[in-house]
Amino acid sequence: MKDQRPVVILIVIFLVSAILLTKLFMIQVLDDSFMKRAERNAIQRIVDHPYRGLVYDRNGKLMVFNNPIFDLMVVPKEFKIQDTTQFCQLFKISKEELIEGYTAAKKYSSVKPSPLIKQISTTDFARIQDFLVDFPGLFIMTRSVRSYPLPSASHALGYIGEINASQLEKDTLKYYNQGDYVGLSGLEKYYENELRGKKGVKYKMVNVRGIDKGPFKDGEYDTASVAGKNITSTIDLELQRYGEMLMNGKTGSVVAIEPKTGEILAMISAPFYDPNELTGAEFSKTYRRLNNDNSKPLFNRPIMATYPPGSIFKIVQSLIGLQEGILTPSSTFACNRSLVACHNHPSPVDLFGAIRNSCNPYYHQAFRQIINQEVSTNTFKDTEIGLNSWREKVLKFGLGSPLGMDIYGEKGGDIPSSKLYDRVYGSGRWKYSTIYSLSIGQGEMQVTPLQMANLAAIFANKGYYYTPHLVKAIDGDPSQIPGKFQIKHEVGIDAHHFNLIQDAMAEALYGTANRAVIKDLIIAGKTGTAQNPHGEDHSVFIAFAPKDDPKIAIAVYVENAGWGGRAAASTASLMIEKYIKGEITRPELQEYVLAGNFIY
Template sequence: MASQQFSDRKYVILAIFSAIILIFLARLFYIQIVDDQYKLTARNQAFRYMTDYPARGNIFDRKGKRLVYNQAAYDLMVIPKQVKDLDTIDFCKVLGIDKETFRKRMLKAKQAPNSPLKPSVFEKEISIEHSAILNEKLYKFSGFFLVSRTLRKYPSSIAAHLLGYVGEVAPEMIDTSSYYKNGDYIGISGMEKAYELPLRGVKGIHIEVVDVHNRPQGSYMNGIYDTLAVAGKDIECTLDASLQEYGEKLMQNKIGSIVAIEPSTGEILAFVSSPSYDPNLLIGSTLPKNFVTLQQDSLTPLFNRALMASYPPGSTFKLVMTLIAQNEKVLTRSSSFFCAGGYNYGGARPLKCDAHHGYLELPAGIAHSCNTYFCNVFRVVMDNRKYAKMEDVFSVWRNHVTSFGIGRHLNTDIPNELRGSLPTIPHYNKVFGAHRWHTSTIISLAIGQGELGITPIQNANVVCVIANKGFYFIPHTVRSINKNPNDSLLLRFREKHFAMVTDTSYYNVVIEGMNEVVKHGTAAASQIPGIDYCAKTGTAENKRVINGKVIQLKDHSMFIAFAPKENPKIAIAVAVENAGWGAAWAAPIASLMIEKYLTDSISRPLVEKKMLEGDIVHSNIIGKQKK
């Protein structure tokens, strides 16, 4: 029978059937377990990862005044694939654009890196008022929708350099960071940059499932994979807004800076760099255009002088010299030198002093800022027999200077701090040859000239060291984050940093001298009724190499002070470029700042008027033209 004859063939059939099922299993194993591409594609197709942007933190001043907040605005988005039966003329009218613009923008939204299936920005930063009108008509325009965006707003337009600004994240940043995506905002300078992390908060993501027509179908797995947006933290800034505003007014039409610090904490009370700009210029879509305008301004308003301008400290540096000499036990309060109108160091001409001071003791030497006296101080420090070689004593001196925060980064929380310049042994060896430089070679350091360069914030910090009698806190801009003064970001500002001079009696001598400066010294004209304070004027020589020739430009007016003398509340450093004597402009400005901060009133309206109206920028330009 046939069944018997061919019954072995059942094995062939069984084998074929089983083999095919096994092949299928192998294939399934490959596509489901080995190959990941289908899982990725599935996610890309069915999921929309929607970002929830948190509100950026606000910034308040030390008295609770709001300095920075968020202003709501809307971006009009479009998903080109979903645009159907659009009345283009009506749409353009509502939006106030012409047809050509419409066509261009639609094209841009369709092309890579955008996609017809995904939302892209059609119009940026529509105001709340306009968006309300738009929102009513939006039902007619399928495929278009509004998403809220926040813009920074600076209500009092002050402290642009300190607060910094926010802008779209740069492409390099997107490549290196997994957090930022194209179009995100990020702090670019100032506090916005330094405190980007607490200010920005954390973006949230919710996964939305869409169907094959890109229609939303609700959140994936009821949102168990979603993350909530965490709002940015509010920051309490150390600034005193009214003092800051006053300082900016005083510095109008002047080039220079004011840095005021609370010595007992290192908190920056005022931080003026002049000329400044309105921080509201650098917002959202107007940023690039305004930035270029500001960048091209010949007075460089974008340049943060308080932090990045390095000036020779001039006579204010004499205080540091005094402290070093005392600490090295080569100078006492009663050390006396004779001034005959200059110091003869062996050069062709003596280093000039402003007057024939005769015999002076230390406090008087400070009070009158006698160059002769301080050249002698420098000499006794450098010629100390304790040290065998010039290099040894120089490095001792240099270490002292560095401990005051000069010639190095203070590590403040303001980005792009400048180190300033403090000469090194290799530098001198290179310029003069090894062992071929002596006290007299570098004598200009004695009066804060020569290779020295100090930024205004470093200068203010030196005042803090003197006011605190031996230590400082790193100058900083933030008091508390989210009402927490002990946020981990702020802990480093609670640490005392000691200068190498720690004996308070040495400071007392300096303070006595600084007090003399105000009482009947170089700053006698800037006394404040009822406030006993300490100060030092400075006049920084301003040489510049122009066309290969060293040209003497008008001196910078420098002034440092702290007040009151007992239990100081404010330390201040003022620099006014090309304004001449320290006593002429920097001193009165500083005294007004001190008075304003301590008493919240001004008792010398005439001084104030003169300072407010003083126009050094334009008078110098006119002066040059006359020549």
């Protein structure tokens, strides 16, 4: 047999060639993945960031809008610089900042764009845009930052900032990317999904120098961004600004609510800050400065600060006593100052007189009857049963837990239960004499200013409230606000019991807060003095007006300002007058509040 090796070799060569040709045919003709990969190398994918929704006050005044800014993006693999010094001078950065930004971008990806210089102003963009063609791998991405026509309502509106790693991890829908801006506090955070809009994408062709050669395939694959939804806030901007003027230089809170709806008309946390400070390239620097400020301007006092309610809580005690039949309008107690201190007023007093004169001994004795109803022969057990029963009734007034308004971080305060006293004193080792300070809103009881304003709304509505909230409509549609803000909450007190309460609160102004009296406008209010072991007591006042058809309910806390009938009552009275009458007829009272000399 002749040698068959040449034939075998030829057959093998033929088979290998056929396989290679077949594979080449599949790559070049049937499989377009390599072509697509090549196309991607010449295409830039640009995210089109939408404008966030605008925010208006309840009367249509613009509170928040958008200002364009520009991020200089870099694709590290394509980025080239001939003269580093010239580059740094042109873009106003140091060599160290350039190296740091480029290193971070390269670490993220050598082929994907990353921010090199963030938040370039419109002026600087106009100066540099003609030079971008000289630097391959650079392009501009347009974004927007928030701006505020008036530096007001910063704690209610909140602010936006760059998303952090923790937030990115929680983004299960993968909407956000590194460098995106999100709401970090206030309405901006709570309504992030409504305000953020929907991203778009544009694809553009670039040559090897990174020069824009126009849209890829005439924009066939581009998608347009969709702007975020506009929000109409419940805030009355004029009232908000007036309240901020009154609280300037002070520490405390003001919350004003429209009783019939739960809409927040004003929410003031003093000291406050200019929201325009937390925008733009200086955000991080400014945030650190504000966060380290000893006066804590970033602290949202209306929803985060807790205080004893003081004498204001006597109204709640009165209503529980009336509902349970333990008190009647004619229930009378002597002003026995051996039980607890009080100020000068006629004695004895009935329930109306107790509210009008804010009589501490009256509520010491009334609260004892509410708590110790002799349902057990064991005095300690009787007090425990009574306290827990009383607490359940108090919780219905929206106290002891967050109300659930549309800002994150709301505190719930505390209405103590028997478990607290068991922990402190031991089970069965405490009784009424241990807890009597609760009778006048002191002791272990803690509430927020928002909860106190909500109490004023409950008294105005004769027994119900809507969860306080800051948004009136979304995209002009009131029905788009969260459903929980349209639910009516009953507190379990019959409406007729509020008649005496409202009458007594209106009369109380002449007894404990005569500065709050307004001619031709009946205000129902109650002063309080929240004890402060660290200095001067806090001045507290709640009210609603007009008494017979309430349009506004308000709570004012002024820290370290002493008696409630001075600082808090005066501030509340001026804001009520401003809201209802539209003008101030008592300039001397306004000057008194602005001066702030409440202790002397």
